[in-house]
Amino acid sequence: MDHQPTVRSTWKRPPLLLTNTLWRRLIYSGALIYLVLAVQTVEVDWQRVYLGLERGWRFIEGFLVPDFTTRWRDIHEGLIESLTITLTSTVAGILISVPIGIGAARNLAPAPVYLACRGIITLSRSFQEIIIAILLVAMFGFGPFAGFLTLAFATIGFLSKLLAEEIESCDRSQIEAIRATGASWWQVVNYSVQPQVMPRLVGLSLYRLDINFRESAVIGIVGAGGIGATLNTAIDRYEYDSAGAILILIIAIVLVVEYSSSYIRRWVQ
Amino acid sequence: MLKLENVSKTYKTGDKALQGIRFEVPAGQVVGLIGPSGAGKSSLIRCINRLVEPTAGSILLGDTDLTRLNGRSLRQARRRIGMIFQEYALVERLTVMENVLSGRLGYVPAWRSFLRRYSPEDIGQAFALLEKVGLADHYNKRADALSGGQRQRVGIARALEQNPELLLVDEPTASLDPKTSRQIMRLIRGACQERSLPAIINIHDVMLAQQFSDRIIGLRNGEVVFDGAPDELTNEVLTRIYGDEDWTQLRGQESSEESTDGSSDAPSVDLAEGV
Numbered sequence: 001m002d003h004q005p006t007v008r009s010t011w012k013r014p015p016l017l018l019t020n021t022l023w024r025r026l027i028y029s030g031a032l033i034y035l036v037l038a039v040q041t042v043e044v045d046w047q048r049v050y051l052g053l054e055r056g057w058r059f060i061e062g063f064l065v066p067d068f069t070t071r072w073r074d075i076h077e078g079l080i081e082s083l084t085i086t087l088t089s090t091v092a093g094i095l096i097s098v099p100i101g102i103g104a105a106r107n108l109a110p111a112p113v114y115l116a117c118r119g120i121i122t123l124s125r126s127f128q129e130i131i132i133a134i135l136l137v138a139m140f141g142f143g144p145f146a147g148f149l150t151l152a153f154a155t156i157g158f159l160s161k162l163l164a165e166e167i168e169s170c171d172r173s174q175i176e177a178i179r180a181t182g183a184s185w186w187q188v189v190n191y192s193v194q195p196q197v198m199p200r201l202v203g204l205s206l207y208r209l210d211i212n213f214r215e216s217a218v219i220g221i222v223g224a225g226g227i228g229a230t231l232n233t234a235i236d237r238y239e240y241d242s243a244g245a246i247l248i249l250i251i252a253i254v255l256v257v258e259y260s261s262s263y264i265r266r267w268v269q
Numbered sequence: 270m271l272k273l274e275n276v277s278k279t280y281k282t283g284d285k286a287l288q289g290i291r292f293e294v295p296a297g298q299v300v301g302l303i304g305p306s307g308a309g310k311s312s313l314i315r316c317i318n319r320l321v322e323p324t325a326g327s328i329l330l331g332d333t334d335l336t337r338l339n340g341r342s343l344r345q346a347r348r349r350i351g352m353i354f355q356e357y358a359l360v361e362r363l364t365v366m367e368n369v370l371s372g373r374l375g376y377v378p379a380w381r382s383f384l385r386r387y388s389p390e391d392i393g394q395a396f397a398l399l400e401k402v403g404l405a406d407h408y409n410k411r412a413d414a415l416s417g418g419q420r421q422r423v424g425i426a427r428a429l430e431q432n433p434e435l436l437l438v439d440e441p442t443a444s445l446d447p448k449t450s451r452q453i454m455r456l457i458r459g460a461c462q463e464r465s466l467p468a469i470i471n472i473h474d475v476m477l478a479q480q481f482s483d484r485i486i487g488l489r490n491g492e493v494v495f496d497g498a499p500d501e502l503t504n505e506v507l508t509r510i511y512g513d514e515d516w517t518q519l520r521g522q523e524s525s526e527e528s529t530d531g532s533s534d535a536p537s538v539d540l541a542e543g544v
Binding site for chain 2: 171173174176177178179180181182183184186187190191192195196198199
């Protein structure tokens with residue numbers, strides 16, 4: 001009976017990892033138990049949460065009744081400073097990250113250049129903006145210059161990496177065709193790689209502009225100038241209405257950048 | 270004109286793509302290179318312009334041994350060799366004109382090509398070639414706005430813009446319909462005759478190869494297993510190149526489709542004429 005050839009009608013997708021059923025069950029249930037125990041160790045001081053609710057509410061009230069006028073001079077200065085930091089650091093970052101991105105693309109760069117450029121990218125990406133900002137504020141003092149350097153440095157890691165990946169996924173036949181005409185390396189980059197990656201490079205740069213503006217508000221808190229410094233001062237003084245006004249302005253600017261960048265991106269396709 | 274001596278290619282994986290290839294192509298001869306997928310056709314033509322590095326042997330174009338070149342001298346040799354690609358390999362986001370002018374890249378300094386400032390002769394020749402391939406009005410269109418057949422015409426114009434001494438053609442009709450395929454082959458063949466340009470055309474379609482080549486080279490497992498005139502391609506030869514298949518039946522279908530006067534008693538000769 002058992003050996004009769006029967007038509008199988010059950011099928012289960014084989015597990016991709018942990019093919020041993022016993023081990024799979026052990027590991028999954030172990031992970032679940034750990035999660036439950038870990039959640040239990042989190043101590044919540046409900047008394048403190050209750051007190052905090054009131055403060056939080058004051059903050060929200062300030063947000064609902066934003067005060068643009070009292071601190072307008074500070075806000076105005078901070079915004080201009082932030083926008084300056086954003087624009088200059090993004091432009092500087094793009095100018096530096098294009099050659100690094102090309103150098104970090106396997107299909108264009110020889111091995112030593114590739115490794116060096118990948119090293120720079122890894123270095124830039126392994127530190128969070130705030131840590132870099134703290135370091136650079138310590139080195140160059142409070143103010144927008146530290147902010148500019150921080151964001152330019154962070155832009156390099158972001159943009160070079162994504163540009164390098166875009167170059168590596170270029171259509172090889174187009175590169176081959178240009179090489180076959182006897183074109184030099186620069187001409188191959190200009191005629192076959194650049195047309196393929198340009199829309200993406202523009203899109204990424206605009207995206208980074210948007211990120212840099214938001215980051216400029218954050219790194220201002222650690223002393224790197226801009227609207228973040230103004231925001232920090234306002235919160236320190238319990239002026240939640242001014243802080244609310246600043247937050248609203250940040251959100252508005254991010255929205256404007258977002259919409260205009262999606263418009264430009266469609267236009268360069 | 271072009272002379273291959275003992276050309277071999279072994280890939281890093283150990284695959285022997287080509288073994289001891291030797292043949293000569295005189296000026297003006299159109300060679301159809303046929304063989305099953307993976308036989309090394311594509312590797313062979315890419316060894317000639319060194320998009321693939323041959324492991325052994327020598328390739329002479331005129332007096333130059335292409336296998337010994339490096340850097341600048343290799344680029345100078347490449348500009349003497351025009352190449353037409355499978356799936357066209359046009360730079361999609363560039364205009365038709367830029368694609369054709371890219372055939373001059375080997376002759377033009379980088380700053381000029383960057384600014385698109387080509388000499389009047391180069392531009393004049395590009396317009397003339399576009400006229401010749403029937404795309405005179407499309408020069409400012411982006412390459413990805415063209416149809417398949419039109420794109421391959423641009424590919425041909427780009428290769429001819431180089432004023433090449435040799436044409437390498439890799440599966441030029443792979444994704445084109447039968448009629449367009451024939452137009453493209455006719456265009457390539459016409460250009461070769463006009464300029465007495467030798468060409469190696471790597472092609473899957475045996476009937477097309479027979480119709481448009483002066484000579485057929487059959488490749489199997491990286492070795493030349495046939496080298497002769499198109500009408501010497503008998504069923505026995507096809508079996509040697511591709512393996513067992515009912516060739517008579519395949520030919521029968523083709524000829525009944527295409528030929529109108531049914532003189533089917535000499536199929537192998539008739540085919541070359543009938544299409």
